Amino acid sequence: MSAATLPQSRVPGSRDAPVLRWGIMGPGWIAERFTESIQTNTGQVIAAVGSRSLSRAKAFAETYDVAAAYGSYEELAAAPDIDIVYVCTPHTGHHAAAALAIDAGKHVLIEKPIGLNADQARDIAARAEAAGVFAAEAMWTFFLPKFDVIRQILDAGTLGTITTVVAEYGEHFDRTHRIFSPELAGGPLLDLGTYPLALVTEVLGSPQRLLAVGQPHESGVNAQLSAVMEFDGGAQAVVNTHVHNFTPTAAIVVGSEATLTIEGPFNMPGGFEVRFPDGTRLRHDEPSGGHFEGLHYEAAAVARAIAAGSTQSGQRTLAASIRTLEVADEIRRQLGVVFPGEAGIAASP
Ligand SMILES: NC(=O)c1ccc[n+]([C@@H]2O[C@H](COP(=O)([O-])OP(=O)(O)OC[C@H]3O[C@@H](n4cnc5c(N)ncnc54)[C@H](OP(=O)(O)O)[C@@H]3O)[C@@H](O)[C@H]2O)c1
Structure with missing residues (x-):
């Protein structure tokens, strides 16, 4: 039987969230998108920026009217007048940058993936718990209004028993992009594949069985991978990223x-459709958009969670981030992809 209408999003306006003072750690491409989105759509304050180079920090501060610019991540972590550090270095730097901020008593929002592997994610979770600070992965999809509606649909059982999830993400990059750099844990898995894997694990949990295939890129990173998964009860998922x-x-x-x-x-922000066998189609209409339209939701949700005394985000728990990376680890184990600083990925039991 089909539902008559879809639920409404319960996501409040981003401008109404309590205000945090944010420090940007690693002012690159996504730091700019995040800053533009939250400066325009929220009352959040980008209070400081920390770069490995003081001149880059100053340039970012000047462009975005940020009060304080530091020439090291250590100085940003120690800055007295920021509440939360947004970690947006390449993947290889997430763990060290998050640890710096957490150990300095700052809350952290860490770009996806939260770490290179599940071990790093577990360590970040343990450190945050020990320090009593908030930590979350900036998996912005799950903070979008449309995803709140999808969550309600899933929770209500409107789709019935889930049998199948199919998700893919491919993108073209200029050959100079860090995604072609083995030293920065390049390849599609952590930049793009984390989205389909996060969706699959959000809907179906951890797979019981997984089979991955992949091909290398001439740069030395993985170029493409596909994974098929089987879950308790017989559900299956198929993921491709390249x-x-x-x-x-x-x-x-x-x-x-x-x-x-x-x-x-x-x-990203956009619509979706629920289609029933009797021909009924229910639509969620949401203007399609990119980072500018979408990133502010995660910042506002984090600010609300921290104001409420939470140390995790309900939209993206640390356990969920760890679970996604466990699947990514298993894919890499099967493909023989090892990232910098890793001795290797142990076989799963
Ligand atoms: N949510 C999203 O939609 C989204 C989109 C794109 C990327 N991301 C995530 O955000 C993270 C950053 O991606 P990005 O595209 O913004 O990267 P990026 O443009 O290369 O910028 C990363 C910044 O990190 C700093 N950094 C620290 N160590 C570095 C190193 N060894 N090599 C190069 N830069 C280093 C650099 O700033 P300083 O040297 O000045 O400190 C650099 O500007 C990635 O983990 C990615 O997965 C998320």
């Missing part, structure tokens, strides 16, 4: 009662 070219970035969740098709790119 650096070859743009794809629709599609995601489909199939249940015994209805099919959810998220319009691509599924990880």
Whole structure:
């Protein structure tokens, strides 16, 4: 039986969130998008920026009217007048940068993936718990209004028993992009594949069985990988990610009662449809958009969570971030992909 209408988003306006003073750690591409989005759409304050170079910190501060600029991550972590550090270095720096901030008593929002592997994610969770500070992965998709509606649909059982999740993410990058750098844990898995893997694990949990195939890129990183997964109860998931070219970035969740098709790119603001076998189609209409339209939701949600005394985000718990990386680790174990500083990935039991 089909539901008559879809639920409404419960995500409050971002401008109404309590105000945090943010410090940017690693002023690169996503730091700029995040700053533009929250300066325009929220009352959050970007109070400081820390770079490995004082001149880059000053340039960022001047562009975005940020009061304090530091020439090291250590100085930013120690800055007395910031509440939270937004870690947005390349993946290889997330763990060390987060540890610096947490150990200095700062809350942290860490770009995805929260660490290179599940061990790093577990260590970040343990440090944050010990320090009593907030920590979350900036998996911004799950903070979007549309995802709140999807969560309600899943929780209500509208789709019935989930049988299948199919999700993919391919993108074209200039050959100079860090995604082609083995030293920065390049390849599609951590930049792009984390989105389909986060969706699959959010909907179905941890797989019981996983089979991965992949091909290398001439740069030395993985170029493409696909993984098929089987879950308790027989559900299956298929994920593909690559650096070859743009794809629709599609995601489909199939249940015994209805099919959810998220319009691509599924990880960004946009609409979706729930289709029932009797022909009924229910639409969630949300203007499609990119980082500018979407990143402010995670910042506002984090500010509300911290004001409420929470040390984790309900939209993206640390356990969920760890679970996603466990799956990524297993894919890499099967493909023989090892990241800098890792001795190797142990076989899963
Ligand atoms: N949420 C999203 O939609 C989204 C989109 C893109 C990227 N991301 C995530 O954000 C993170 C950063 O990505 P990005 O594209 O912004 O990277 P980026 O443009 O390369 O910037 C990263 C910044 O980190 C600093 N950094 C620290 N160690 C570095 C090193 N060894 N090599 C190069 N830079 C280093 C640099 O700033 P200083 O040297 O000045 O400190 C650099 O500007 C990644 O983990 C990625 O997964 C998320």
